[in-house]
Amino acid sequence: MGLISAILTAPLAPVKGVVWVAEQVHDQAMRELYDPESIQRALDEVQLDRELGRIDEEEADRREDELLERLIEANRGGDPYG
Amino acid sequence: MPLHVYGVTRADVVLPDGLQGLYDAPVTTVADDGLAALVSECPEAPTARRAELMAHARVLEQVVEAQTVLPMQFGMCMPDEPTVRHDLLVAHRPRLGTLLSELDGTVQLTVKVVYREDDALREVLHRSPPLLRMRERLASIPADAAHFKQAEFGQEVAAELERMGSRDGTEILGALAPLCLAHAEGKLLSPYHILNTAFLVRREARTRFDEAVGAIAEQWNEVGTVRYLGPQPPYSFVDLEAGDPAWA
């Protein structure tokens, strides 16, 4: 089940609740960023954008460099925050 | 100086003139008793920028045009020639020899088929008049009331898309499989990806395979795009563990 529905059905912890949710959202976002499949998908999209002329070479290269950096980091054994 | 290793071939390999690899360094060989490793000098640990990754692939693709080469994973960096000789060629001689024999006369060709989002969704509606009517009904419901129904509708669309993709992917694979020695399925990264398969094909069967891929591209042209790569070294058909080949 999705993250939001999991949070909503969990027992409420009124005082810490907001902070806890924020942490969960952040952790999930980090996992998503360092997931090799997401990175691969993003690389495919950069290539498509390049081919269709949606972005220029410089922007495409910049995005690819960033994605490669994340990919190498991810391949070292999960995300650095995991 | 450390050596970046690209792959392993038979020692009688003929390299293209002026072949360059990472950092524009010349590609040379380190040979041992009938086997050769393709190497070039490189810094301690190569960076994984576009230039380095593409250089690694390009070296392999240039060599595979004419002869069999077992590709190394990117980033294999060995300190010197004796290490390459002993820790790669000698240590793994039986397996390397077996792979070179089994893969002799073959290349890898990769076929990826991806639906175009709008065209595929139109096809889903075309195949499913009930979904089309659901869409019409949803359009007439006020947005705030429709939220939950929209999610259910989306779920139905996703399911039908999955069914359609599965059928199409299977049909495409069925058309190409008889023309290869082996195939290896890769990851499908979204519901719109319907095929991502590496095919091991005999060199002399390449034209026939090209034609089959052409027919597929034409037949699926209205809903999707075919990406056809090769000739590649047999990335998906090598490993250093002894085991049965994917083809007998």
Add this chain to the structure above:
Amino acid sequence: MTVSATQSPNRYVERPAPSSLADVVEVILDKGLVIDIYVRVSLVGIELLTIDARIVVASVDTYLRFAEAVNRLDLKDDGTSGLPELMGDITESGAKGKTSGALEGVKDKASEIFGSDDDEDDEDEKRPPKRRPSSSSTRKRSSSSSSRTRKKAES
């Protein structure tokens, strides 16, 4: 597009295209021969962008996006998809046999979601699918590792 094709008299021949970075990354970083102790790849040292806290909620958000994508499709007013009908060897009964199960399922779901209705559903049985469906099979999605298929030697 990256693929190049030539139109020969009878056939549409596809020539393989050079690999893009995305294609290369997919094969050289986790396929090929490897001796673990000698794998050395250094980081480029790029300043990574700060986290954008947008997340994908697996179930509801994904389905909403499908619904949204379908809702904004540009269709012809007569409710057809606007795609030309293919002439081909589609056997209507074969197609009907294979797809009617799926259509039935959707029809029931539609009644669940919207309550009541319809006599207008009779028309769906007459519409042939555009492509000859092959036999159904299960496929693994991205969570599976790649698998090799054993087959007998090519004749």
